[in-house]
Amino acid sequence: MRALIREEFYKIINRRxxxxxxxxxxxxxxxxxxxxxxxxxxxxxxxxxxxxxxLETIRQETLSGLAAIERDRELAKGFEGELTDxxxxxxxxxxxxxxxxxxxxxxxxxxVNGNYLNIFLAENRxxxxxxxxxxxxxxxxEVLPLQQTAMGSLxxxxxxxxxxxxxxxxxxIMSMVGILVSLLSIIALxxxxxEEYAIHTAPILLTTEHGKRKGIAAKMVAGILFSLGAxxxxxxxxxxxxxxxxxxxxxxxxxxxxxxxxxxxxGWYGSTSYYTIGEFLLLFVAVMAIGxxxxxxxxLFASAVARQVYEALMLGIVFFALPGVIWxxxxxxxxxxxxxxxxxxxxxxxxxxxxxxGAIHSAVSTPMLLLRAIIFLLVVLPSxxxxxxxxxxxxVA
Amino acid sequence: xxxxxxxxxxxxxxxxxxxxxxxxxxxxGVYGLLGANGAGKTTLLRMLCNIxxxxxxxxxxxxxxxxxxxxxYRRILGYLPQQFGYYPNMTAERYLRYLAELKAVPPGLIDxxxxxxxxxxxxxxxxxxxxxxFSGGMIRRLxxxxxxxxxxxxLILDEPTAGLDPKERIRFRNLISGFSKNRIVLLSTHIVSxxxxxxxxxxxxxxGKLIGQGNLEEIVEQVEGHVWTCMVDAQTAEEYNRxxxxxxxxxxxxxxxxxxxxxxxxxxxxVSVEPGLEDVYLYYFEQETEE
Ligand SMILES: Nc1ncnc2c1ncn2[C@@H]1O[C@H](COP(=O)(O)OP(=O)(O)OP(=O)(O)O)[C@@H](O)[C@H]1O
Ligand SMILES: [Mg+2]
Numbered sequence: 001m002r003a004l005i006r007e008e009f010y011k012i013i014n015r016r017x018x019x020x021x022x023x024x025x026x027x028x029x030x031x032x033x034x035x036x037x038x039x040x041x042x043x044x045x046x047x048x049x050x051x052x053x054x055l056e057t058i059r060q061e062t063l064s065g066l067a068a069i070e071r072d073r074e075l076a077k078g079f080e081g082e083l084t085d086x087x088x089x090x091x092x093x094x095x096x097x098x099x100x101x102x103x104x105x106x107x108x109x110x111x112v113n114g115n116y117l118n119i120f121l122a123e124n125r126x127x128x129x130x131x132x133x134x135x136x137x138x139x140x141x142e143v144l145p146l147q148q149t150a151m152g153s154l155x156x157x158x159x160x161x162x163x164x165x166x167x168x169x170x171x172x173i174m175s176m177v178g179i180l181v182s183l184l185s186i187i188a189l190x191x192x193x194x195e196e197y198a199i200h201t202a203p204i205l206l207t208t209e210h211g212k213r214k215g216i217a218a219k220m221v222a223g224i225l226f227s228l229g230a231x232x233x234x235x236x237x238x239x240x241x242x243x244x245x246x247x248x249x250x251x252x253x254x255x256x257x258x259x260x261x262x263x264x265x266x267g268w269y270g271s272t273s274y275y276t277i278g279e280f281l282l283l284f285v286a287v288m289a290i291g292x293x294x295x296x297x298x299x300l301f302a303s304a305v306a307r308q309v310y311e312a313l314m315l316g317i318v319f320f321a322l323p324g325v326i327w328x329x330x331x332x333x334x335x336x337x338x339x340x341x342x343x344x345x346x347x348x349x350x351x352x353x354x355x356x357x358g359a360i361h362s363a364v365s366t367p368m369l370l371l372r373a374i375i376f377l378l379v380v381l382p383s384x385x386x387x388x389x390x391x392x393x394x395x396v397a
Numbered sequence: 398x399x400x401x402x403x404x405x406x407x408x409x410x411x412x413x414x415x416x417x418x419x420x421x422x423x424x425x426g427v428y429g430l431l432g433a434n435g436a437g438k439t440t441l442l443r444m445l446c447n448i449x450x451x452x453x454x455x456x457x458x459x460x461x462x463x464x465x466x467x468x469x470y471r472r473i474l475g476y477l478p479q480q481f482g483y484y485p486n487m488t489a490e491r492y493l494r495y496l497a498e499l500k501a502v503p504p505g506l507i508d509x510x511x512x513x514x515x516x517x518x519x520x521x522x523x524x525x526x527x528x529x530x531f532s533g534g535m536i537r538r539l540x541x542x543x544x545x546x547x548x549x550x551x552l553i554l555d556e557p558t559a560g561l562d563p564k565e566r567i568r569f570r571n572l573i574s575g576f577s578k579n580r581i582v583l584l585s586t587h588i589v590s591x592x593x594x595x596x597x598x599x600x601x602x603x604x605g606k607l608i609g610q611g612n613l614e615e616i617v618e619q620v621e622g623h624v625w626t627c628m629v630d631a632q633t634a635e636e637y638n639r640x641x642x643x644x645x646x647x648x649x650x651x652x653x654x655x656x657x658x659x660x661x662x663x664x665x666x667x668v669s670v671e672p673g674l675e676d677v678y679l680y681y682f683e684q685e686t687e688e
Contacts, residue, residue, distance in 0.1 A: 397449055
């Protein structure tokens with residue numbers, strides 16, 4: 001069996017298109033990382049005021065890229081550890097309060113002096129200022145007592161502070177990696193059965209001893225190994241890039257800091273706000289892997305029922321992208337609230353949304369986990385069963 | 398003793414009955430399935446390999462239905478399809494290794510088996526080359542090698558010699574003769590000389606039906622007295638060629654010598670001659686040039 005899986009795996013990776021796509025994928029990861037990571041980093045601190053032509057302006061020093069990361073890390077390092085009211089005050093002193101310049105034209109608030117500390121305070125609503133309120137933004141004057149904030153009031157547990165920018169970048173890129181690996185999987189696996197029909201190797205394979213049993217299992221196992229392998233390699237590269245640039249600290253912080261949503265929803269969706277970032281990342285990878293297996297199973301089914309590779313490819317892409325279309329339909333407000341609610345829950349369990357970090361945050365309640373398990377089984381078992389039946393009974397005519 | 402049996406095997410396509418109530422018993426030996434284009438040979442062989450379900454009728458191996466035997470049947474089966482599929486980017490060796498794994502050749506024997514077969518079909522030199530760089534004949538030979546990987550007791554070859562040059566054809570005959578002991582080898586062809594030399598028994602297939610079988614002498618005997626030669630001028634030759642089944646046409650100076658297959662004496666001065674298998678072919682399949 002091992003030898004068969006090896007041969008099937010070799011057949012998958014031996015296609016030029018698969019190799020090229022995988023190369024492009026790795027390139028995309030590096031580019032995405034540069035753009036969404038260091039390329040996007042700014043760190044500004046005030047260095048005093050100056051008066052120029054009767055106008056008093058704040059003098060500030062802005063760093064970008066790796067230098068910005070370096071300084072933000074440095075700034076945060078002094079405060080790493082459990083958050084206290086006293087620590088919050090000192091953070092505000094060190095980083096200043098976040099100020100915005102309101103741009104009338106683009107109707108947006110542009111941070112004037114954003115750095116890791118004051119953005120952390122503002123985004124997590126730990127100050128009396130306003131954050132991203134377009135109409136009447138008010139700069140904060142003081143930090144709030146921790147107990148009065150959503151972050152502080154929702155848990156008894158100590159809140160750990162650290163520089164977690166790297167993990168934020170990681171989950172953003174992970175989402176895209178997940179989508180790209182999904183597309184790669186569809187491209188790589190849609191020929192698994194369909195090509196055997198198309199290039200007339202099926203009559204030979206199906207007349208060998210293992211051809212209708214172990215041979216099929218080997219194809220499926222190789223397909224899953226390929227997808228999970230590609231996902232594993234891509235994620236490892238992303239993690240290594242993140243750790244190299246941002247450091248490894250902060251895995252024990254609350255995952256709520258990643259997107260500044262502080263909620264403890266007990267209802268359908270649940271919330272990962274009070275998971276640690278480390279736990280959240282593991283959960284994300286697990287959910288992504290589960291979604292990937294679903295996608296592989298469906299793609300193999302598509303491959304077995306299609307006559308030509310491109311038919312399987314189309315089916316696979318439709319299956320993967322359909323939840324996105326449905327989401328769009330829902331956003332347009334086309335469904336009644338009740339239906340909408342149910343559809344959202346189902347959408348969150350699809351391979352596409354298994355790649356989206358936003359969907360992971362609220363997919364951990366028991367009902368959601370159950371729903372995911374049910375959808376997983378409803379997709380995987382019939383797909384595998386139908387794929388092998390269809391292929392095994394392929395009529396060479 | 399190994400045996401195969403077809404009972405009333407029929408394959409009905411939408412418009413066409415490709416195989417029509419075909420019954421036959423096969424025992425050890427080499428069988429040559431002879432028929433015109435569209436006679437139903439390929440369809441028949443596919444049903445024998447259980448990759449096409451008959452519309453009605455059953456195929457038995459040693460008294461058991463092949464569909465029920467499942468892997469047991471495939472273990473002793475070797476098949477070369479008429480349209481031989483391969484992976485263009487694989488090397489010959491890798492391709493054979495892959496199929497050897499699928500055919501459950503014991504891992505320890507795979508290397509030597511591949512070596513031996515590549516030698517037999519004269520592809521040793523090409524073992525590391527990608528199949529897409531092969532000529533048509535080489536691909537055919539690779540197909541023959543692949544069918545024999547598992548030392549099949551039942552070897553089914555659909556037009557194995559198509560595209561082989563005369564030297565390779567002779568090699569193939571010897572290969573099959575050496576291989577066929579205690580096995581069933583069934584090969585289809587419309588090349589008469591293939592069958593003439595290697596088949597122990599000849600099966601004649603026409604419009605999905607078995608219309609005759611026997612060894613070479615028996616088959617030829619059936620056409621005894623139906624083969625004629627005559628000398629005519631070029632213009633008459635032209636005319637007869639249209640009118641009769643002409644198995645040979647030889648220019649002899651001014652005149653042309655015609656070899657005609659016909660139930661009745663075609664012309665007064667025609668002389669009856671000994672038939673050959675080619676004449677048999679014409680005798681049976683003369684009207685069948687539809688496809
Ligand atoms: N899939 C199909 N659908 C409909 N008709 C078919 C199909 N396959 C074969 N046929 C018809 O069945 C008949 C037998 O075809 P088959 O391929 O078995 O002939 P053959 O003896 O192998 O011919 P050849 O010598 O050309 O290979 C032909 O008339 C063909 O048109
Ligand atoms: Mg044929």
